[in-house]
Amino acid sequence: MVELAQKSSEARNARFGRVVSRYGIVLAFLILFVILSFAHQNFLSTGNITNVLRQVSINGILAVGMTFVILTGGIDLSIGSVLAFAGIVAGALVTGADPSNPFLAVAAAIGVGALFGAVNGLLVARFKVTAFVATLGMLSMARGATLLISDGRPVPNLSADFRWLGQGFVAGIPVPVICFALVFVIAWVVLRFTIYGRWIYAVGGNVRSARTSGIPTRMVTFSAYLIMGALAGFAGAILTARTTSALPQAGLGYELDAIAAVVIGGTSLVGGVGSVVFTLVGVLIIGVIGNGLDLLGVSSYYQQIVKGAIIVAAVLIDRSRNAQS
């Protein structure tokens, strides 16, 4: 009896602690939001909010993919380079006098992204190369390949139809934001309501137990990198459309922002625990801080320091939570 009471009370406390630390990050975001809206009168303006959302959509799409990979206990460092490669491919298809259909260009970008992702996935899932090392190698290879196919030069003169993807609006909402919203909702549904979502969490939580339960663990790990690659390709197409020419040096360091968003959202780097919803909060925090500091005229050098400090703080909070339980 005593034991039962103790168990349930412990469970309650554990759950309470989890709720506080889980939603702590949302609270932090809201506080930040309120402070910034007092600190600068333009922060809450429709124009600025739209601007923030557009700025975060590229990182948002990448961070959603990164959530899949990190949930399986992996990491993908190659996405910035893959994004650049896919951007060049898309740009090459829609440049010049006879541009291809923009949808074809987007599909091609997603396709090559997925191809890179598949190679990463094979290396990690089939050949058991550590994710860090495999994707670090891919970071360098994909960047080199990008420079090779573009000869190191930007691809200019993209068709107006294609540029709509990065610059257009639907009902007053920027197209990239709509793309990000779609990606986010699909990912949320998949992770939360499907068998595949369960597989991802199980593989990340304990790959050997997942296998014992009959889950095709290799396929699941492989697919996470595939999804990540495809989303990096998609983000590459959007970024290219936004910047009006495809740049071979695009996406440098983007992997770090995506990882940062996932980590700030509290998804465990060990795998198995986390949520794409909290990744969204992480993405928004990074975006809002950048925007707020911009508005307040703080140098971008400081912004980097602040961003780094937030990442470390988020992990520290995570640690102390784990230490408690």
Added chain:
Amino acid sequence: MQKALEGRQVLDLSDAGFSVEQTVLLAATDISKSFNGVPALLDGRIQLHAGSVHALCGGNGAGKSTFLNILMGLLRADGGTMVRDGQVVSYASAAEALADGIAIITQELSPVLDMTVAENIYLGREPRRGWFTDSAKMVADARALFDRLKFKIDATAVMRDLTVAQMQLVEIAKAISRESQVLIMDEPTSAIGEKESETLFEAIRSLQAQGVGIIYVSHRLTDIFSIADSYTVFRDGRFVESGAIADIDRQRLIGLIVGRDLRDQEPRAEREATEAVIEARNFSNGGVFTDISLSVAKGEILGLYGLMGAGRSEFANALYGNGPKQSGDVLLRGTQLIIKHPSDALRAGIAMVTEDRKGNGLVLPASVRDNIVMGALKRFSSFGFMKAGEENRAVDAQIERFRVRTASRDLAVQNLSGGNQQKVVFARCIETNPQVLICDEPTRGIDEGAKREIYAFLSDFAARGNAVLMISSEIPEILANADRIIVFRSGRIAGELTAAEATQEALVHLAS
């Protein structure tokens, strides 16, 4: 009641040949501890004499861990007194307890695997010569230590090459090298086989002879009766009884632990021969197991017994598609199966409770619900989407059926006790609707009550026309639950016994 118990204690000890003035190394009385106002320990007591192996018994949740953590300075007691060598003490940290000669050897060993044995023993306090480590002295000291303890371990061996039992001996040596006089051993045999246990017991006897006092915690009653000389039982956070092992029998000890009178299990009734449900033919894998052929009949529980490393687990894992094999065919009711992955086995109706529930049985951070349905996701989904209602109903039914004690189906499995975790593993297997259940050490490290429930479940499962392949290192468990026992020795089948002809001696004889 209390008075009577104390009287009994003194009487028992003198009966067992202890002199009254024998040194008390450690005495704890009335130790209590609450967490957030909920008492975990109400009245913890122990009296440990020099040269004694004192078994601390109790089910999961009896308060043993809390009590040990207090002895070790990892937790602060709310009340009670602890006396160490005649001095009232209260440790603020494990370091203080260690400095006062109390060391613990836990279930989870944490040696530095790539260092040598000697380096592990003197980790952090290496003998030095100037700025450098004096390796020669370190090795010489370690050898002298092993000689004194009569441990046969090479001080220069790399830790990784040692068996689990040897690693435990190294941990013990480490504790002794720190001049520890009180040694707490928490489930020391849970990860090692019969033969290795004997090595460990010899070591314990040698320590005993040198006046070390040992608090021995184990769910394995067999071990307790072969090594301990006195016992203390806790139940529901309270001291229940203390006495000499010589004065108590297995049945009564179990009764004290579970708090109700449980008779030692009866062997299973004889059963009619029936057709085979599953048949394994010529399973071999590079000397780990060789030419294993066996079959399990409808309604039968087949026990697999053997020492650690005899190839039982490896064979079972290969059968389930979860481990390598070079050859071997599986027939399910006469139909040949191709099993390359556990998913193949599950689809055919073969489920497995693996030996290491934390390592490859459960996804610890995932919820009770997610774990229970993990093997049967397809059944609870349509077009890839989970059907939450059906799923939750099935999970609740399993929680009820196995009497899993959990605050909610959404609680992470890592928050459950060992016995309840094991029930979740069983529930996961049953949710796949198996006809064959392979269970590898199904009751390892869980309390007596949960064990009984699992035995009852296995018996019932078999009675419904299914087949059970049960691997166990605990002879009484296998004798009480199996209809037929196959003994493995060095990767081969050494013999087969029916429940009627099997005895402890016969099994040990065949296995070694």
